[in-house]
Amino acid sequence: xxxxELIDKSKFAYIIVEKQIDSSFNIELANQTAKRxxxxxxxxxxxxxxxxxxxxxLACLVDIIEQFExxxxxxxxxxxxxxxxxxxxxxxxxxxxxxxxxILKEYKHDISEISHELKRPIQNIKTLTxxxxxxxxxxxxxxxxxxNNINDEIDRLSDLVKNLLKLxxxxxxSTLMSTAESDLSELxxxxxxxxxxxxxxxxxxxEMFCDGVIPKKIDSDLYNHLITNLLDNALKYNVPEGFxxxxxxxxxxxxxxxxxxxxEEDVNELFKKFSRSASSARIAGTGLGLTxxxxxxxxxxxxxxATCSEDNxxxxxxxx
Numbered sequence: 099x100x101x102x103e104l105i106d107k108s109k110f111a112y113i114i115v116e117k118q119i120d121s122s123f124n125i126e127l128a129n130q131t132a133k134r135x136x137x138x139x140x141x142x143x144x145x146x147x148x149x150x151x152x153x154x155x156l157a158c159l160v161d162i163i164e165q166f167e168x169x170x171x172x173x174x175x176x177x178x179x180x181x182x183x184x185x186x187x188x189x190x191x192x193x194x195x196x197x198x199x200x201i202l203k204e205y206k207h208d209i210s211e212i213s214h215e216l217k218r219p220i221q222n223i224k225t226l227t228x229x230x231x232x233x234x235x236x237x238x239x240x241x242x243x244x245x246n247n248i249n250d251e252i253d254r255l256s257d258l259v260k261n262l263l264k265l266x267x268x269x270x271x272s273t274l275m276s277t278a279e280s281d282l283s284e285l286x287x288x289x290x291x292x293x294x295x296x297x298x299x300x301x302x303x304x305e306m307f308c309d310g311v312i313p314k315k316i317d318s319d320l321y322n323h324l325i326t327n328l329l330d331n332a333l334k335y336n337v338p339e340g341f342x343x344x345x346x347x348x349x350x351x352x353x354x355x356x357x358x359x360x361x362e363e364d365v366n367e368l369f370k371k372f373s374r375s376a377s378s379a380r381i382a383g384t385g386l387g388l389t390x391x392x393x394x395x396x397x398x399x400x401x402x403x404a405t406c407s408e409d410n411x412x413x414x415x416x417x418x
């Protein structure tokens with residue numbers, strides 16, 4: 099028998115399912131990683147069928163169990179898709195009526211994407227450096243221009259690595275959030291304090307509304323990252339004499355800003371890693387800011403969505 103204490107110490111998501119006399123299944127044990135990843139609370143109901151009826155993630159586990167039972171083996175590996183991510187799911191028999199699920203993220207596709215994104219600034223730096231060595235360094239105007247371009251590429255590379263490290267931290271299933279009761283209004287004011295100084299130099303109108311005290315049990319550091327990434331994104335892709343409106347209520351958070359525009363077909367892709375709209379091609383960025391926002395929302399069990407109107411007003415809604 100595997101204990102709660104043992105599986106809670108694992109860096110992977112673990113679930114133990116037990117077959118009942120009537121051939122139905124109950125979730126007997128699940129560590130915090132599994133509950134967070136699959137977005138369920140075992141205290142509501144132990145019946146896998148009942149939980150799966152209102153949770154498509156758990157419905158996938160039901161399908162896996164049915165496939166596994168048909169194989170008549172003691173172990174098998176499956177691929178499970180949760181949102182945009184793929185997870186390797188190991189299922190094995192503990193005894194005649196108990197099954198152990200071990201779920202871990204697949205990183206092969208991520209590594210390919212990351213390698214491609216890192217290659218671009220490195221190649222640009224190499225090309226610019228070679229051009230300087232071939233004689234451009236002897237032409238002061240051209241030399242200054244190329245050195246500034248190299249500096250920009252190094253900044254982009256630094257931002258990319260910093261954001262990748264943050265995503266790695268968020269995606270590490272062994273990382274348990276340090277949650278505590280916090281006032282979202284107070285945290286939002288603190289996170290936006292330094293941002294107000296940035297917009298003043300950009301001729302952007304920034305307004306913020308917080309609907310009184312809004313208590314939530316969250317990780318305050320992650321919430322700070324969420325607000326910071328939202329505001330930085332709104333500023334980076336804004337227009338001269340534009341605006342940014344942040345509204346926080348007990349139901350959720352809404353950010354509206356004037357923007358350079360996003361095509362309708364691109365809006366839903368912006369939360370994916372390295373995704374950038376065609377209109378933002380000339381603006382330096384990593385394509386990871388909104389991915390970090392989405393991952394933090396998922397950890398908090400919040401829902402994030404985005405829209406862009408015909409007059410290029412970009413809006414992000416986060417439902418608590």
